[in-house]
Amino acid sequence: MIKLLVLDVDGCMTDGKIIYDNNGLESKQFNVKDGLGITSWLKLGNEIAIITGRDSCIVANRAKELGIKHLYQGVKDKQARLKELVESLHIGFNEVAAIGDDLNDYHMLRLVGHSFTPANGVKEIQKMVTTVLSKEGGDGAIREMIDILIDKNKQRDQFMAVWI
Numbered sequence: 529m530i531k532l533l534v535l536d537v538d539g540c541m542t543d544g545k546i547i548y549d550n551n552g553l554e555s556k557q558f559n560v561k562d563g564l565g566i567t568s569w570l571k572l573g574n575e576i577a578i579i580t581g582r583d584s585c586i587v588a589n590r591a592k593e594l595g596i597k598h599l600y601q602g603v604k605d606k607q608a609r610l611k612e613l614v615e616s617l618h619i620g621f622n623e624v625a626a627i628g629d630d631l632n633d634y635h636m637l638r639l640v641g642h643s644f645t646p647a648n649g650v651k652e653i654q655k656m657v658t659t660v661l662s663k664e665g666g667d668g669a670i671r672e673m674i675d676i677l678i679d680k681n682k683q684r685d686q687f688m689a690v691w692i
Contacts, residue, residue: 530642530677531623533569534610535670537580537587539629540646543666556586562670566594569674571690572683577613579606581632607635627673629653629665644673
């Protein structure tokens with residue numbers, strides 16, 4: 529059973545675009561279907577972590593809004609950060625699923641029991657993950673992954689009961 533879901537941000541939770549306005553303010557776009565999937569996953573008693581290489585107050589705000597308590601930004605070694613998190617939660621890597629889209633996610637994705645990449649993940653990642661999703665990053669890829677894991681965990685009835 530998957531107990532922890534690890535998310536990369538740029539290219540997975542978002543489409544990977546980083547937009548700066550004339551004042552240097554950054555903006556990102558998130559998919560609300562991903563958000564509903566994330567909050568539902570958490571309501572089932574499962575864990576979610578964001579491990580991302582960039583620092584962004586936008587990501588911190590989104591994590592807080594969704595109730596994600598494990599937020600790690602500015603991470604250079606995602607594999608090491610994931611090892612520390614798994615140890616602190618007293619779970620095995622076979623109980624972890626993760627999504628990443630580029631080479632800086634490679635080693636982290638190799639550790640987990642179920643690995644995912646969006647449809648537009650780079651070819652090297654697509655070749656090594658368990659599942660290449662049909663949705664692109666920022667376009668519902670996180671929700672698609674959560675739906676797969678809900679079924680894998682046999683939690684569909686509980687997932688539906690959160691809202692219906």
